[in-house]
Amino acid sequence: MKTLLLPALPGHPHIDYVGSTLKIEQVTASAVAAEFGTPTYVYSRASIEEAAQRYSQAAQASSVHVALRYAVKANSNLAVLQLLARLGWGFDIVSAGELKRVLAAGGEAGKVVFSGVGKSADDMRFALDVGVECFNVESPSELAALNRVAQAAGKVARVALRVNPDVDAGTHPYISTGLKTNKFGISQDQAAQLALQTAQLEQVQLVGIACHIGSQITTVEPYLDALDKVLDLVEQMEHKGAKIEHIDLGGGLGIRYTDETPPTPQEWLSPLLARISARGFGHRTVVIEPGRSIVGNAGVLLTRTLFLKSTPVKHFAVVDAGMNDLIRPALYSAEQAVVLAEQREGSALKYDIVGPVCESADWLARDRALVLEEGDLLAILSSGAYGMVMASNYNSRGRPAEVMIDGATATLIRPRETPEQLYASERLLP
CATH class of the missing domain: 2.40.37.10 (Lyase, Ornithine Decarboxylase; Chain A, domain 1)
Structure with a gap:
């Protein structure tokens, strides 16, 4: 038989x-x-909730405070967002449309990070009106535009500068975001200069440094390389008087499609938080934005x-x-x-x-x-x-x-x- x-x-x-x-x-x-x-x-x-809980458990295992923000672009169905909101997650968005989805699903605006290179003035105004947690700013022009919109709205926008660390994550070129040839982020030198300019603007407040190096990444090493550059920048900025409340490491952890063997959330997050603590930044909040590895x-x-x-x-x-x-x-x-x-x-x-x-x-x-x-x-x-x-x-x-x-x-x-x-x-x- x-x-x-x-x-x-x-x-x-x-x-x-x-x-x-x-x-x-x-x-x-x-x-x-x-x-x-x-x-x-x-x-x-059950799969979605268990994947989210694995991140929560990895975050709770460290003395560093970790803010969990799901990357809505991975799957934006309202029911999926609702499950994560009920688990206490915040959200990483790249459009006003995604923000409206988050709110419709019961998410909190105050736990939303607004990423993306092309936010319109209307996008910014809506996000300011509902009170998003932070704007991840990706260019001097965007910073100036956000300052103007915030001034017209009579509000102060909390911002993080998204840095491009020029790190090769070894992934497909269409989903690589951390190389200097990519459209995303600000160079190290430009970010340091932009931080000083931010201090001169009345309607924006610099609260963080962010980076995101790509998607479907299956090793920890590229993240550690990027993190060292980000921490160097935080150190440089704070020596010049900036106050950095949080460090945003982005997301991008891969999953198994065929024979990949990506690290677990614990295996991914633990060495990053250990590096942050070892370099004396353990009192900062660390923001992570997983998407694919959740859903x-x-x-x-x-x-x-x-x-x-x-x-x-x-x-x-x-x-x-x-x-x-x-x-x-x-x-x-x-x-x-x-x-x-x-x-x-x-x-x-x-x-x-x-x-x-x-x-x-x-x-x-x-x-x-x-x-x-x-x-x-x-x-x-x-x-x-x-x-x-x-x-x-x-x-x-x-x-x-x-x-x-x-x-x-x-x-x-x-x-x-x-x-x-x-x-x-x-x-x-x-």
Whole structure:
């Protein structure tokens, strides 16, 4: 009798096989697809909460005060933000739209860090009006603009200067943010000069130094390199009279997509806090902004196989999810594990998993060994971060539904978009 060999799903708590059936917590992937259709993003509540708690535990293990701020850009669904707000987390945002989401989900404005290189005057005014914790400023021009907006609003803006430490995090160039060739942050020399200028402005108050070196980083060393440069700058500024209340280390800790072995939150945070303490800065608040490592492995994208197609050189599995639903493979050549919702015995073929979008870049996985039939349900793992949040309506395709699993309960947290919704705000010519 043949034994069915099931793929291991390391790094995906609460998402695994029971027998030959894929389950998210206590709900089968097939049951979710039957109720809500495909393509659909599915998240495990327990996975999100446990990932957040691991950061909380790592923070509590140190004498240094750590402020936890979730990076909203990773997954901004209101239900996800609500879970984290209830756990006491604050938020890292990059737009007024994200700020409004945080407030709608029950987040506190006073625990929001406003990052991003292109804040408009309207963005700044709204953030000032609701009372965000801090603006991470990325250029002299932005600082001057923020001072003008704050003056007109009769408010004082708390700011941190985001420094570009010119550290190579060894990640994909599209998600690298800490090199001098990137658009993000201020150089070390310029930051020191800007700190002195800040002291001359009446409507801004310098309270912190921030840095963020990229995303999907799987070693601690680049963070330590960046941290040393940041601490050098803090030391230099304080010798000149500045008062730095907090040091913002950003986020970017990676997850396991295929065979990566990233550090745990404890393994990541502990050496950073130890370095801060050893250099005499342990009385400062340390801000961290994880995103992907909270939600990434908590989610899957369910997609149905429409057709199996073979050419003389390739086998294709055409599925109903496309690059508009999950752009990471097309944008970054990213690899994510693909598994069957119901495994079967048989001879596997190597398939390229492709979608219905009219682009050659519309692929979700390449050369995956699967035993497939038309109509089979697939799950693309590690889809909780930078999945739905980056989805588009290209080819007039409605974005997928989103579902949260809590034990044996599946809750629709965003319905699938209809074609009519896509053009409802458009107008015909007279």
